[in-house]
Amino acid sequence: MKQATIELIKGLWKENPTFRMLIGMCAPLAITNMVFNGIMMGLATTFVLVLSGLVVSLIKNIVPHKVRIPVFVVIIATFVTVADYYIAAYYPDTHRVLGLYLPLIVVNCLILARIEAFASKMPVFKSFMDALGMGIGFTLALVIISSVREILGFGTWLGIKAMPASYQPMSIMIQPAGAFITLGLIIALINIISRKKTSGDSA
């Protein structure tokens, strides 16, 4: 049980996919101008990550080693299609905004990386915890980036007014350029914090 908790927690900070491992970067940049979109994207990715991790972990002994990548990709594509059609049916407005980026979860390297590196080698429960942790870490990263961008770019957070009425929204933050700069500065900040932490540990 303790081991499983470790697998879950490592995705949140130590091996956070977006901030530390720097994989699957398209979505964190593209759809994070509003917090709600960030949450939806994070949940959709977590859903695909967890279910395809489970399935791969269950069938890992049946699939011949040589054809494993195409098999994994088809499994991922199936769950992405499910998520895509679900959001299109229940949240049509969000689906319009996320548009192109939902089908692109298929090629999000985060998912294939976790499956290839973890789920295809480990027992079912452990891969489930790993996928869940990575998914939550990814969602957390999306929420942090989109919070910064929505507050500075629109003056709101999840649609609620977050800044005084006199605040002049910075339109650069909701443009593509703002995404790159925000993510760059957040990663720099995390570098500083983790360096302080490690030097504190060794002292």
Place this chain on the structure above:
Amino acid sequence: MNLLVVFLGAALVNNYVFTKFLGICPFFGVSKRTNTALGMGAAVTFVIVFAGAVTWTVYHLLLEPLKIVFMQQATFILVIAASVQLLEMIIQKTNKKLFDAFGIYLALITTNCIILAVAIVNVMEQYNFLEAVVNSLGAGIGFALALILMSGIRERMEQSPVPRCLKGVPIALIITGLLALAFSGFGGII
């Protein structure tokens, strides 16, 4: 005229790297040297046009008549993976020089999200075959342009005194942000 608009739109105005954030992983991965950036850019352009043409044909001649459009993602990703492998074999047998230049990049390209994205955009925008090919070509050239610009800047960055916490990816992201801002200046041309 319409084709020119599609081409400029894909290459400059809606540059896939700077406005749609696609192909970011290889963009940061191989933009450290100008000559590798050139090789990667050329290989990606080549594959995008090829995969764009094949996926358009598959979609309109197979998926649509059979009414299995929901299979789009699974089919496209397999078609792309297969056509990249086929292309690799053809080049290896017919043109040794080209294979030496492209070889290492071709395998990596399958997982480049820009390829799948262009295939999906071609379908979403309901382009005809010629427009789809031109859009793919524009996307590829736009990607190559972004990669080459970035590699030129990064080669110079190595000599600059960058603060320690910004070294590597953070500063690359901020530079990309500034480049994206510059590219938004193309907004008015079409």
